[in-house]
Amino acid sequence: MDASLTVAPTPIWLQVEPIRSVLRRLPVGVSDWLSPSERERYAGLRVASRANQFLAGHWLVREGLATRHGGEPRDWPLRERRSLPPLPEREDSPAQVSISHSGDWIAAAVADEPIGVDLEQRRPRAGLLAFAHLLRAEDDPPELDEDTLLQRWVIKEAWIKRHGFSALPERLARIALRRCAEAEATVRLWVGASFHLALACDVTGCIGAVAETGPCEAWLAVATDAEARDRAAARSEPAATSLLP
Numbered sequence: 001m002d003a004s005l006t007v008a009p010t011p012i013w014l015q016v017e018p019i020r021s022v023l024r025r026l027p028v029g030v031s032d033w034l035s036p037s038e039r040e041r042y043a044g045l046r047v048a049s050r051a052n053q054f055l056a057g058h059w060l061v062r063e064g065l066a067t068r069h070g071g072e073p074r075d076w077p078l079r080e081r082r083s084l085p086p087l088p089e090r091e092d093s094p095a096q097v098s099i100s101h102s103g104d105w106i107a108a109a110v111a112d113e114p115i116g117v118d119l120e121q122r123r124p125r126a127g128l129l130a131f132a133h134l135l136r137a138e139d140d141p142p143e144l145d146e147d148t149l150l151q152r153w154v155i156k157e158a159w160i161k162r163h164g165f166s167a168l169p170e171r172l173a174r175i176a177l178r179r180c181a182e183a184e185a186t187v188r189l190w191v192g193a194s195f196h197l198a199l200a201c202d203v204t205g206c207i208g209a210v211a212e213t214g215p216c217e218a219w220l221a222v223a224t225d226a227e228a229r230d231r232a233a234a235r236s237e238p239a240a241t242s243l244l245p
């Protein structure tokens with residue numbers, strides 16, 4: 001179920017699978033493998049499904065780190081960061097991670113550079129129609145169905161997560177999207193029967209297949225304002241609530 005970018009020197013590990021199958025691989029005893037900051041966050045998750053998403057994501061990322069960099073999954077403690085993905089605590093590693101969960105599914109990615117992964121389970125999303133103006137890509141027709149809007153959503157969310165921003169309306173609006181050649185892509189999109197998955201990274205080249213999806217589509221996502229202004233604004237952005245219905 002995994003896919004790896006084939007271009008050196010920064011291969012990317014990416015995996016998507018049902019949450020329940022990751023949970024089956026967890027070691028017995030949560031406190032045995034969560035770091036202190038993860039344990040503190042986990043203790044605050046009162047809803048069982050959310051707690052399971054958290055455990056599955058944080059274990060899957062450890063499996064990716066062990067696959068890419070060696071050792072066992074539990075050799076890779078993660079430090080929680082507010083409104084950012086967790087960071088491997090090992091000082092000898094440049095590895096970065098990204099996690100996304102939706103419904104029954106979990107996705108995780110590992111690379112030696114910033115990456116963003118976003119996953120959304122396919123289901124009716126009538127509320128997305130209200131956000132069509134924030135999501136439309138160049139050359140899209142004026143009317144888009146909910147499922148196409150959900151694809152645009154995961155592309156923009158992956159880009160936002162790659163850059164560590166929040167999915168505020170103004171941020172979504174300031175990302176221009178168009179299909180592109182593989183060599184130009186900043187975001188790859190996989191359309192599956194159960195989910196849409198997007199991976200944002202600066203590595204060019206081919207990426208392997210992701211289980212249960214079609215071939216990846218190459219997309220170019222570009223901030224329409226200056227990156228420096230984006231970053232400065234991001235530092236003062238208030239925490240937002242999720243827009244996705």
Ligand SMILES: CC(C)(COP(=O)(O)OP(=O)(O)OC[C@H]1O[C@@H](n2cnc3c(N)ncnc32)[C@H](O)[C@@H]1OP(=O)(O)O)[C@@H](O)C(=O)NCCC(=O)NCCS
Nearest residue numbers: 054083084085086099100101161164165166167240241242
């Ligand atoms: C947070 C956000 C980056 C992803 O939100 P999402 O689509 O609801 O959630 P996803 O499942 O795709 O991703 C969640 C994971 O991304 C990571 N993450 C959190 N904030 C992040 C950020 N700013 N950039 C990159 N990754 C982030 C975390 O690892 C999180 O998983 P975990 O909490 O189990 O560790 C973005 O969409 C956003 O800004 N959302 C609204 C703001 C918010 O914080 N909402 C929380 C209440 S709904």
